[in-house]
Amino acid sequence: VLKEDASLPAAVRIKLNNKSVELGDGKDKKGARVKVFGRIHELRVQKTATFIILKDGYGKLSCILPAGDLTKNYDALMFALETALVLYGEMRATPEGVTADDNRELHVDYYKVLGAAPSDLDAITNKVSMQQDPWDAAMLDNRHLVLRGENASAVMKLREFVELAFIDSYREMHFRKVSPPAMVQTQVEGGSTLFKYDYYGEEAYLTQSSQLYLETVIQSLGDVYCIEKSFRAEKSLTRRHLSEYTHVEAELDFIEFDDLLEHIEELISRVVDKVLADETARGYMETLNPGFQKPSRPFMRMKYEEAIEWLNKQDPPILNEEGKPHVFGDDIAEAAERRMTDIINRPIFLTHFPVEIKAFYMKKDPNDLRVTESVDVLMPGVGEIVGGSMRMDDYAELIEAYKKNGIPHEPYYWYTDQRKYGSSPHGGYGLGLERFLAWMANQHTVRTCSLYSRFMGRCKP
Numbered sequence: 001v002l003k004e005d006a007s008l009p010a011a012v013r014i015k016l017n018n019k020s021v022e023l024g025d026g027k028d029k030k031g032a033r034v035k036v037f038g039r040i041h042e043l044r045v046q047k048t049a050t051f052i053i054l055k056d057g058y059g060k061l062s063c064i065l066p067a068g069d070l071t072k073n074y075d076a077l078m079f080a081l082e083t084a085l086v087l088y089g090e091m092r093a094t095p096e097g098v099t100a101d102d103n104r105e106l107h108v109d110y111y112k113v114l115g116a117a118p119s120d121l122d123a124i125t126n127k128v129s130m131q132q133d134p135w136d137a138a139m140l141d142n143r144h145l146v147l148r149g150e151n152a153s154a155v156m157k158l159r160e161f162v163e164l165a166f167i168d169s170y171r172e173m174h175f176r177k178v179s180p181p182a183m184v185q186t187q188v189e190g191g192s193t194l195f196k197y198d199y200y201g202e203e204a205y206l207t208q209s210s211q212l213y214l215e216t217v218i219q220s221l222g223d224v225y226c227i228e229k230s231f232r233a234e235k236s237l238t239r240r241h242l243s244e245y246t247h248v249e250a251e252l253d254f255i256e257f258d259d260l261l262e263h264i265e266e267l268i269s270r271v272v273d274k275v276l277a278d279e280t281a282r283g284y285m286e287t288l289n290p291g292f293q294k295p296s297r298p299f300m301r302m303k304y305e306e307a308i309e310w311l312n313k314q315d316p317p318i319l320n321e322e323g324k325p326h327v328f329g330d331d332i333a334e335a336a337e338r339r340m341t342d343i344i345n346r347p348i349f350l351t352h353f354p355v356e357i358k359a360f361y362m363k364k365d366p367n368d369l370r371v372t373e374s375v376d377v378l379m380p381g382v383g384e385i386v387g388g389s390m391r392m393d394d395y396a397e398l399i400e401a402y403k404k405n406g407i408p409h410e411p412y413y414w415y416t417d418q419r420k421y422g423s424s425p426h427g428g429y430g431l432g433l434e435r436f437l438a439w440m441a442n443q444h445t446v447r448t449c450s451l452y453s454r455f456m457g458r459c460k461p
C-alpha cells in the first residue's frame with residue numbers, strides 16, 4: 001500500500017485548466033505540489049517510468065510515475081483507460097524538445113485509484129468514434145462511453161460555447177430571453193410531425209416551435225428570443241433530422257423583411273466571430289474543423305424562383321423528387337437543396353417561397369402575392385439551418401389562412417388576438433442549434449451534435 005510522504009509540502013487541488021501553477025525546472029527551482037483528480041486518457045508503461053495523460057474535462061496533463069514503489073503494485077498493474085484516480089506531485093516545465101499540454105508535466109510522488117476500469121474501452125473511445133459510422137447502433141447504444149472520447153466531447157464543449165455566444169449576441173442586440181411552454185395544444189409547422197400525448201384526458205402536443213408564443217410578447221417585452229427544445233415526429237431518417245432538437249428562435253417587432261435578413265446575417269456573423277476570437281473555442285475548432293473560414297458578407301441572396309431556374313440550368317439538371325425538372329411550386333427537397341448548397345459553397349439566403357408550400361402564418365409579398373416574405377438559410381454541408389418569415393399581421397387574412405390550411409381557429413385565439421390589439425409588422429425565425437453546430441464543427445450528421453440524440457427508432461439511452 002502506498003503512503004504519502006508526510007515531509008512533502010501540502011498539495012493544492014487544481015483543475016487542469018488552471019495554468020497559473022508555479023513550474024519547477026527539475027533542478028534548483030521547485031514547482032508547486034499539486035493534487036489533480038481525473039481519468040487516464042493515455043497510458044504508456046516503460047522500463048523507467050509509467051506515463052499517463054490525465055484528463056479531467058477541463059484539460060489534459062502529462063504525468064510521470066518513476067518506476068519503483070509507485071509502479072510496482074497491484075493498482076498500477078491494473079491501470080487502464082478511464083481509470084479514475086487522484087495524483088499528487090510536483091509540476092515542472094517540460095524539458096526542451098518534449099511536447100506536452102501546456103508545456104508542463106506532473107512528477108508524481110503519490111496517488112490513489114478511485115475507480116478502476118476494465119481494459120476494453122479502447123474500442124469505444126475517441127479513435128474509434130472517428131472511424132465508426134455514427135448511424136451504427138453500437139455507437140448510439142454506447143453513447144455514454146463514446147462521449148468520453150476527445151472528438152465527441154469536443155463537439156459538446158463547442159456546443160456550449162456556441163449556445164453562450166448566441167446568448168451574448170442577443171444581449172448585445174437588446175433581445176430579451178423568455179421561456180415558452182413545451183406542452184401545448186396548438187400546432188405551428190403542420191400536423192404530420194406533431195407528437196401527441198394525453199394531458200389529463202385532453203389531447204396535447206410537444207411543441208414544434210415557440211414562435212407563436214414569442215409573437216405574443218413582443219408587444220410588452222420588445223424583441224425576444226428563446227433557446228428551448230422543439231419536437232418533431234419526423235418519419236424519415238436523414239442525417240439532419242432529430243425528433244428532439246434545440247431551437248434558437250427570435251421575434252422582432254416593427255421591422256420589414258430586409259431588416260429580418262440583415263439581423264440573421266448579423267447574428268450568425270457575431271456567433272462565428274465569438275467562437276473564433278476565443279482561444280479555447282478556437283482549439284475545439286482546430287480539432288474538429290481546421291479548414292473553417294468565416295463566411296464573407298453579405299451572404300448570397302437568392303429568390304426561390306431563381307433557385308428553381310438554377311437547378312434546371314445545371315448540367316445535368318438537378319431534378320425534383322419525382323425525377324422531373326423543378327417547376328414553380330415544387331418543394332426543393334433535401335437532396336436538391338444540399339447539392340445546390342454544396343456547389344455554391346457559401347451561405348445562401350433563399351427567399352420568397354410560394355404560399356402553398358409554406359406555413360399558414362407567413363406574410364405574402366405585397367409585390368408578388370404568389371410568394372411569402374420567407375427565408376431559409378442554407379449552409380454548405382448541412383443545407384437549411386434557419387427558417388424564418390414576416391408574419392401575417394392582418395386579422396381577417398389570418399382567419400382566412402387558418403381556413404385554407406384546415407386549422408380550426410378557436411384554439412389560436414390568443415395568437416390571433418395580437419392582430420386585434422395593436423397589430424404590427426413583425427417577423428422572426430428559428431435556427432436549429434444542432435444543424436448550426438454540424439456546419440461549424442464539420443459533422444456529418446446532427447446526431448453527433450446532440451448529447452443523446454433522439455430520432456425515429458431511438459429514444460435511449
Ligand code: 4AD
Pocket residue numbers: 188189208209210211232234240241242243245247249250384385386387388389428429430431432433434435446
Ligand atoms: O423551418 P422550421 O420548421 O421553422 C419553424 O419552426 C418556425 N416556426 C421557426 C420560427 O420562425 N420561430 O424550423 C426552423 C429550424 C430549421 O431551419 C432547422 O434548422 C431546425 O429548425 N429544424 C430541425 N432540426 C433538427 N431536426 C429537425 N427535425 C428539425 N426541424 C427543424
